[in-house]
Amino acid sequence: MADVEGGKADLIVRNGRILDPAAGLDFIGDVAVRGSRVVQTGQKLDLSAKTEFDATGCLVTAGLIDCHIHGYQYSTPLGINIDEACLSRGVTTVVDAGSSGASTFLGLKKFIADRSHTRLLAFLHIASHGLAAAGCSGGASGGESESLHVVDIDDCVRCIEENRDVLVGVKVRLSKEVTNKGQHEAEVFRRALEASSRAQVPLMTHHSSSSIPVQRSNSEDLGCPGSLRPGDIYTHTYHGFPSSIIDPSSQAVWSDVWEARRRGVLFDVGHGQGSFSWPVAELAAKEGFWPDIISTDLHTGNFKGPAYDLPTVMTKFLAIGMPLEDVVRATTCTPAKAIGRAHDIGSLAIGHVADITALKLEDCDVALEDCHGQQRRVKRNLYPVSVWRAGKQFHTIKSFPWHSALKETPNQ
Numbered sequence: 293m294a295d296v297e298g299g300k301a302d303l304i305v306r307n308g309r310i311l312d313p314a315a316g317l318d319f320i321g322d323v324a325v326r327g328s329r330v331v332q333t334g335q336k337l338d339l340s341a342k343t344e345f346d347a348t349g350c351l352v353t354a355g356l357i358d359c360h361i362h363g364y365q366y367s368t369p370l371g372i373n374i375d376e377a378c379l380s381r382g383v384t385t386v387v388d389a390g391s392s393g394a395s396t397f398l399g400l401k402k403f404i405a406d407r408s409h410t411r412l413l414a415f416l417h418i419a420s421h422g423l424a425a426a427g428c429s430g431g432a433s434g435g436e437s438e439s440l441h442v443v444d445i446d447d448c449v450r451c452i453e454e455n456r457d458v459l460v461g462v463k464v465r466l467s468k469e470v471t472n473k474g475q476h477e478a479e480v481f482r483r484a485l486e487a488s489s490r491a492q493v494p495l496m497t498h499h500s501s502s503s504i505p506v507q508r509s510n511s512e513d514l515g516c517p518g519s520l521r522p523g524d525i526y527t528h529t530y531h532g533f534p535s536s537i538i539d540p541s542s543q544a545v546w547s548d549v550w551e552a553r554r555r556g557v558l559f560d561v562g563h564g565q566g567s568f569s570w571p572v573a574e575l576a577a578k579e580g581f582w583p584d585i586i587s588t589d590l591h592t593g594n595f596k597g598p599a600y601d602l603p604t605v606m607t608k609f610l611a612i613g614m615p616l617e618d619v620v621r622a623t624t625c626t627p628a629k630a631i632g633r634a635h636d637i638g639s640l641a642i643g644h645v646a647d648i649t650a651l652k653l654e655d656c657d658v659a660l661e662d663c664h665g666q667q668r669r670v671k672r673n674l675y676p677v678s679v680w681r682a683g684k685q686f687h688t689i690k691s692f693p694w695h696s697a698l699k700e701t702p703n704q
């Protein structure tokens with residue numbers, strides 16, 4: 293007999309494949325919810341509920357977490373509508389990666405986090421205006437760290453301490469394009485390291501076309517990921533630009549990258565508009581260098597391709613051989629732990645918030661592109677069937693805008 297008082301629940305999701313790496317669950321069965329919390333999981337639960345959902349043939353996971361998106365809509369050029377682009381694709385929690393800094397954060401909280409169905413958490417940019425001008429790609433102007441006057445450790449730490457309900461980390465972009473041709477890069481990196489250390493939160497680094505090396509000649513030197521600490525997050529792991537994780541001469545993952553992983557630095561996908569290369573991901577996969585966290589870096593420049601949504605980016609990693617359980621781990625419990633929320637989200641264990649995603653894994657035969665126009669044939673894809681945020685069901689859209697958009701002529 294059920295543990296649930298009176299044998300009643302508000303919702304039961306039945307007959308799905310419950311896959312929850314955090315709780316060690318992998319079986320065909322049911323999840324019961326009362327109010328906004330998971331109250332029981334098991335096979336053929338002897339419970340009645342106000343609502344039942346038949347998840348036969350579905351994969352049922354904790355609500356997906358997209359650990360790198362840009363959701364400050366209308367206030368930054370990159371901002372997307374998170375309910376339309378994330379919740380509708382099975383993502384219940386998003387983490388905004390530095391769209392706001394200390395002087396612009398309250399708008400993100402009051403106009404987006406407080407008004408969205410999707411749970412929004414955020415990394416605070418070390419530059420006080422965040423990505424207000426977006427100078428990130430395609431030669432766009434307005435690099436956020438062109439002046440060191442806006443990179444203030446005290447302001448960053450104070451803002452995090454006052455807003456720990458939303459802020460979970462610090463973000464910095466290490467790139468010559470946004471740091472006065474690289475002149476400020478090392479100092480901006482030092483300030484971001486210090487701010488995150490003082491606030492006791494992880495630092496997320498974007499590291500591309502940088503003057504700071506991936507592979508250091510001396511372990512005392514500043515390096516990225518070499519200077520990151522356990523729990524810090526290296527995003528855009530599989531980009532194909534200078535500062536790649538792959539040593540171009542040996543075509544192997546740099547030893548400093550492996551060493552950082554051993555120390556507990558987390559490697560995140562952050563697919564984006566320019567940061568996912570099939571060849572880089574395939575070379576890393578050959579060595580078993582899978583991402584700890586799979587995220588989209590979803591923004592206005594890539595949600596219609598090549599990133600599309602989180603299930604599509606998960607599909608890409610399945611296509612290069614990452615095991616399904618690891619793909620689910622990288623979109624549920626690992627990001628939850630990375631942002632200090634594992635007690636609440638990222639698992640279907642009893643007492644966790646009833647954020648639940650039902651997905652289907654189906655056979656297909658289409659070409660899917662990376663950020664450089666290279667295509668690979670994909671034989672299986674994941675798409676969302678339903679999603680519940682704190683026990684409430686929301687409408688989903690099949691993640692297949694790319695199904696018709698792409699040519700059927702891959703180069704491999």
Ligand SMILES: [Zn+2]
Pocket residue numbers: 360361362389562564589
């Ligand atoms: Zn980003």
